[in-house]
Amino acid sequence: MSRRVVIAPDSFKGTCAAGEVAGALADGWRTVEPSADIELRPMADGGEGTLEAFAAAVPDARRMPLRVTGPAAVPVDASWLLLPPDDALPGGTGVVELASTSGIELLTGGLRGRDASTIGFGQAIRAALDHGVSRLVLGIGSSASTDGGIGLLTALGARFTDEYDVSVPPGAAGLDELRKADLTRLRAVPDGGVLVLTDVTNALTGPEGAARVFGPQKGLDDGGIERAEAGLERLAGLLPADPDTPGAGAAGGAGFGLLAWGARLVGGAAEIAELTGLTGAVHGADVVITGEGSYDGQSAGGKTPSFVVELGASAGARVAVVAGRVDDDAETDGIDVISLTALSGSADAALSDPVRWLRAAGERLARDVAAGGES
Incomplete structure (x- = not known):
């Protein structure tokens, strides 16, 4: 049975629109699991995107x-x-x-x-x-x-x-x-x-x-x-x-x-999730992936990734966050977190080709989930 994956990131401001982020993560996942049922739900909070x-x-x-x-x-x-x-x-x-x-x-x-x-x-x-x-x-x-x-x-x-x-x-x-x-x-x-x-x-x-x-x-x-x-x-x-x-x-x-x-x-x-159908889409999902450019302590204060994390967790899905960078004060308990900066080796490398590293992050998440391990 194909794994069901919902990808609902915010934009990586100044780098990638939310739809581009979602598509790159999906491309990476499919290199590992071509049969996965992937639903793209790029998100926003009322601002850009x-x-x-x-x-x-x-x-x-x-x-x-x-x-x-x-x-x-x-x-x-x-x-x-x-x-x-x-x-x-x-x-x-x-x-x-x-x-x-x-x-x-x-x-x-x-x-x-x-x-x-x-x-x-x-x-x-x-x-x-x-x-x-x-x-x-x-x-x-x-x-x-x-x-x-x-x-x-x-x-x-x-x-x-x-x-x-x-x-x-x-x-x-x-x-x-x-x-x-x-x-x-x-x-x-x-x-x-x-x-x-x-x-x-x-x-x-x-x-x-x-x-x-x-x-x-x-x-x-x-x-x-x-x-x-x-x-x-x-x-x-x-x-x-x-x-x-x-x-x-x-x-x-x-x-x-x-x-x-x-x-x-x-x-x-919350309203965009309801109006675009994300709230219903996460029910029955095996994995929910979200993300933003910088994942830090403020991300837990009602920003898009924290909302999607809570939505996915309440639906019983495995939840992951992919971010350009992840600060030390970010909330990471119970979720998989991937930093493009860490994955690529430097902030400059991640910023110079974000789509490449988003695909790499999607591939890594798919391998970790398939193996049942942590990213």
Whole structure:
């Protein structure tokens, strides 16, 4: 009887997309066990790779290309994903990813933090609404901005103005001048609702808020952080949402803006697993493999690999993690762990040809499982 293997990695950021990681591991496994029943379920947590995760898991999903205003205010070619309709959702589901429309990897030149905006993300959401989708699934990881979502809401019809009723500029800089919010022309949420995928539980403001925790990653200096904090506090008084809601501070406060629109924030990895069928796929699996670029102590804090590990273990499968590198503080009890750095001999070797070493890791896991031993 063929062994059943489910491969559900996150992306190796900056190196390999999740689908490429899954395919390489599967190729390696098949060199040892060609008859294995392998199911590829590349994962994400709402950030980079969210569209790919759905595209790989949902038959007949369609990419819908468009051009949006990127975070640096220059055009960006992107796409959203249309999932097939059903009786409950006759217009289908639109999946939109902030990372590919307003993400930090899209910044050009020296632009950071204060001027970066989520307007492109809102434009992609609007395109999905114009198409007539019945539900939206929005991934908001990898944001470039700290604009509280005013960019995306502007693209959806809201208006944010200063004391003279002049529209404020984009990004956190616009929060400096913000005094009024007009939501009368804001597009309605679709009948099937809006799910927002995030692995962040921070509030909008405060010591653990969007500006103070994530602002430095986006180029805000100490003065910029305090100005963004003050602007987000003003925004909190203008929009109909609770700034203390877990996840309101996600994506520079875009989570808060989406809450004000009427969206619901959910855990990214868990929701993607449910929506793409991973939860059902692991039942009856003999082996479940996951992974990410760096597996460390933070990986146990709700990130994709820890979620998949728990899912596989609860289904009674043997569980393995493959990572570019594995830190000493990583949780490894009861699971097989392979470091590409250790396997290849150095970080440089692993980074120079990750697909080769992912295949080698898949082959090694297959041999260890066949032998009944530990990797």
